[in-house]
Amino acid sequence: MIVYDVVTKGFVLFSIQTNSFNQFAGLYSNPNAIGLQLSVSLPMLIGLMFFKKGSKASTNYLYYFLLIFSLIVLLLTNSRASIGAVFVSISYILFKLKRRYFKYFFIGIVVSALAFFLIPILNDFIALYLRVDRVFENTRFYIWTMSIDIIKSHYIFGVGPEQFATKIYANLPVMLGSFEEFQIWWAKSGTSHNFFLYRFTETGILGFFSALYLFYTFFKISSMVEKLTKFKEPRYYILSVSISSIGAGLLGRAFLESTGLITNGWITRDLPFWIAFMILIHLY
Structure with a gap:
């Protein structure tokens, strides 16, 4: 566990x-x-x-x-x-x-968000926890790009169940041997995220x-x-x-x-x- x-x-x-x-x-x-x-x-x-x-x-x-x-x-x-x-x-x-509890929950979220933005230590911790620096440099974006490229060529019947991995390198948006390519290969188990x-x-x-x-x-x-x-x-x-x-x-x-x-x-x-x-x- x-x-x-x-x-x-x-x-x-x-x-x-x-x-x-x-x-x-x-x-x-x-x-x-x-x-x-x-x-x-x-x-x-x-x-x-x-x-x-x-x-x-x-x-x-x-x-x-x-x-x-x-x-x-x-x-x-x-x-x-x-x-x-x-x-x-x-x-x-x-x-x-519990509509009343929902209001308290919403207020708590807003207050917490403000605290995280205004208090530097909390801001750094949450940014680190949520991996904010990787939001726009994420393996998902590469996989989504590949998925869209595959759909353009196989939009009627698709590539078939569990065949996503076989089309990765025909639509790879990163350089071979790069860290991103390794991450894409690791996550290639038929999923588009x-x-x-x-x-x-x-x-x-x-x-x-x-x-x-x-x-x-x-x-x-x-x-x-x-x-x-x-x-x-x-x-x-x-x-x-x-x-x-x-x-x-x-x-x-x-x-x-x-x-x-x-x-x-x-x-x-x-x-x-x-x-x-x-x-x-x-x-x-």
């Missing part, structure tokens, strides 16, 4: 190497995998906390412990896409269930529309379930809002990552979302 790495390697977890943060992932080789799991489990946990009326104090403490622990692990993954997804999910839940580009690149225009239709179907069902349960079944309403927030978070994440929804050969990444979606369909 990530926390095990922190304990054994020390809190120098965020040590700087090649001008960026190290990312530890425990038993996973990719910290984004854990971030993705937390993008689904954290909204469900927060939704569960709204069920806790009349619960024992020990149960409430357990919820708070799990919430704090999960948030710490999420921050330690240093996965910006997953952190953004959880932020969107929390905002959605609070807006739907964007769910919509990923579907378009590998399965053509039908794949792109299927990606759009997935979210259209999800939010259509979720909105109908919320309307059906809001006044009749309060607990089901909370559950439907929690699942809807997962979809909202993963929609935002889909612009930065391609896994977690419909991924070739990585069912363990997609399963949490589809389990939540099946629960939503059952409520429908």
Whole structure:
């Protein structure tokens, strides 16, 4: 686990190497995998906390412990896409269930942002944590450029499932032997780091529309379930809002990552979302 790495390697977890943060992932080789799991489990946990009326104090403490622990692990993954997804999910839940808390949450975010900008030490730390210096010099931009070039040549049927890697060097936008080329080669596992580009690149225009239709179907069902349960079944309403927030978070994440929804050969990444979606369909 990530926390095990922190304990054994020390809190120098965020040590700087090649001008960026190290990312530890425990038993996973990719910290984004854990971030993705937390993008689904954290909204469900927060939704569960709204069920806790009349619960024992020990149960409430357990919820708070799990919430704090999960948030710490999420921050330690240093996965910006997953952190953004959880932020969107929390905002959605609070807006739907506790509008007053949403206002406090929003004010807290604004105040924190101002503090980070105005206090040099905090500014430097957050910039380092978010790897701001790499925002415009990111491997994703090269991969997106390659994906768009591939789409221009294969926009009808795409290049085929798991064939993205075979087209990389025909559309490489950097010099061979460079650090960027090594990073692109390392990240070549059939992913465009964007769910919509990923579907378009590998399965053509039908794949792109299927990606759009997935979210259209999800939010259509979720909105109908919320309307059906809001006044009749309060607990089901909370559950439907929690699942809807997962979809909202993963929609935002889909612009930065391609896994977690419909991924070739990585069912363990997609399963949490589809389990939540099946629960939503059952409520429908």
